[in-house]
Amino acid sequence: MVRTAAVPDRREAILAAALHEFSERGFAGTRLDDVARRAGVAKGTIYLYFSDKEVLFQDLIRSALGPVVAMIEAADVSHLPLRAVMERLSQTLVRDVFGTSRKNVIRLVLTEGSRFPKLAEFYYREVISRIMAAMRELLKAAIARGEIDHAALVEFPQLIGAPLVLAVMWDALFSRWSPLDVEKLLRTYIDILFARSRP
Amino acid sequence: MVRTAAVPDRREAILAAALHEFSERGFAGTRLDDVARRAGVAKGTIYLYFSDKEVLFQDLIRSALGPVVAMIEAADVSHLPLRAVMERLSQTLVRDVFGTSRKNVIRLVLTEGSRFPKLAEFYYREVISRIMAAMRELLKAAIARGEIDHAALVEFPQLIGAPLVLAVMWDALFSRWSPLDVEKLLRTYIDILFARSRP
Amino acid sequence: MVRTAAVPDRREAILAAALHEFSERGFAGTRLDDVARRAGVAKGTIYLYFSDKEVLFQDLIRSALGPVVAMIEAADVSHLPLRAVMERLSQTLVRDVFGTSRKNVIRLVLTEGSRFPKLAEFYYREVISRIMAAMRELLKAAIARGEIDHAALVEFPQLIGAPLVLAVMWDALFSRWSPLDVEKLLRTYIDILFARSRP
Amino acid sequence: MVRTAAVPDRREAILAAALHEFSERGFAGTRLDDVARRAGVAKGTIYLYFSDKEVLFQDLIRSALGPVVAMIEAADVSHLPLRAVMERLSQTLVRDVFGTSRKNVIRLVLTEGSRFPKLAEFYYREVISRIMAAMRELLKAAIARGEIDHAALVEFPQLIGAPLVLAVMWDALFSRWSPLDVEKLLRTYIDILFARSRP
DNA sequence: GATGAATGAGACTTCATTCAT
């Protein structure tokens, strides 16, 4: 009795089209007309699913980030060595973020976030601060175990994510002239972090 | 030789106002009305100095980045140890970029660059690719001298700039909830890069 | 002979809902969506009974005014003293018009009539002109009988209805700050009309 | 040095055009496009003078009613016989209201007032309640002087205005089929009110 | 040069109407 497959999911189509357009032109630069055309629906149809342009934008971000948040909540990595955690995370990012349009969602948060304080706050509270806290604990444990040397990282867990931000922005801006092998970049970074200092 | 000092420099005032507004609202979200008001000139006056909104935006970026490019061209750092170069660069960035509104110019390049291919190309050609090339040479020399261990960095000189990108974006998005000590962040990063591995 | 009692009368429900919404927001300001919701039917259902919004509006007015027209046609008041006629009419108005939502129908005719020439014409032809003509005859007879003094009223039978129009508009506009006792108002007016002048 | 005559007064032109359109189609039914065309300005120009459609509407009413309010404030009629006051008022109404487009402003207040509670309140507070209070005093004095008989009018000073409301609405709705001699109507009404009863 | 009132293309949004289910 599968039947809903016949009904094209308008909401998903609109979200996909919106991601495309917002990624290409930013929030203010995107015309809902174009979103509608790309989604194959009429302009008015968008308003059946999203009360206005801003809600469309924010719902888009949230629906794309939801799984990420859930994944983070679910993952219990406290028993793993930090390097294993980072390698696993790195693989996930490369496969499930950089290999997909989710990359653009992250970029939208970076490029538009400051114009949507609510969104930035949500993102900070639900994603960033949790990851930072978890990372801090992992770093402390790894340092205690002698797995990694740089004690100061505990103060700047953001540094762990720096190459990811770099990669997202580079990809959008300069990959045309100088493509980036993100996987290798991340591997290189991990190697640097885990180099063992001389006593 | 007193000449234009009496006439306040309209062009500069407009550029400063434009930087403020573009930083706060992005390119598409900025109203020239607001730029004019902030600059203390009439709306039409903007068009005496810039042929349209896009030219204003691009001129703004170029005029703010010009000195940086010049500085890069002028600096002969090939004889210095890499660590000294990076510490000096780090200081400059903290003082002359993060301490000033130039920070916002960099952020604008990051957030709006992909909507202005011409600008991105200019920026890549004039700034990024040069810095990357210079950095590559510095890295090679430093590795040859045994100053630094991570040979793979030669392939990813971008990694040197990763914390800067992180800092610029973090500052705009999350500093409200979690301010960032950029100077210390960069120092920590340099320490990590220059840790000497065990043989 | 139970038949349609089980099926709630959609048409009536829609008309009732339409009266409510049109009264509150006027013709142009009313959304058929709201009419449908209030009537407890789907939006499309309205179109099964009324070919478009304008027809709905006009049918509403006609169906509410029909009984009034019929009542007027039926009433044979030619043998009654004018004062009795007016007192009876006054009672009817207070009870069957001001006490009910029919009051709003009259108001709609007054407020929207000029935008619907067809409606205004119908209303003038079927209701107003007949009442005016009948009233003229009653006035003539009353004057001939010495029941009332003001011969000039024959030329302006509209004046008889003036307090009604006043009351309908006042009720809608100002009753919040200053409610109107319509029954007493009409009684007062009748007293004024029937005061007997000194010879 | 008269010079401003050369500058066409846009604001006035827009108000005049707005009055025309609002009178013909009501608030919701009026298109600002049509107002602009009739005023001979571009659509955007309206927004230089009025922040939105509603403000345009309310400013229109207020600017047209302002003189009326001022006139009411200025008039000292307490020493005059009521009949003289009413005759004078009647003349003013016929000449300055019915003979002009101000008639339409009054009609707009009557037909749209209930959709603009703020406007209705303003109108009630500034115009209606003052006239009612003044009229009440005049009636009391006239009754005390034996100038008029109907003591109950003190309770319903609105009745004095009833023929005016009637005339405004009749004019808009039925004058095409049955024009109304407003001056004579008002004179007739005054005659009725001032008929002296038998003791 | 400088102004800012005016313009009008174009964006967002609403809602009467249709039609496949």
Next chain:
DNA sequence: GATGAATGAAGTCTCATTCAT
């Protein structure tokens, strides 16, 4: 008959750009 998702014309409002002063 009944539904309500979908449509798209049309309306309000914004803002980059122009130009007479």
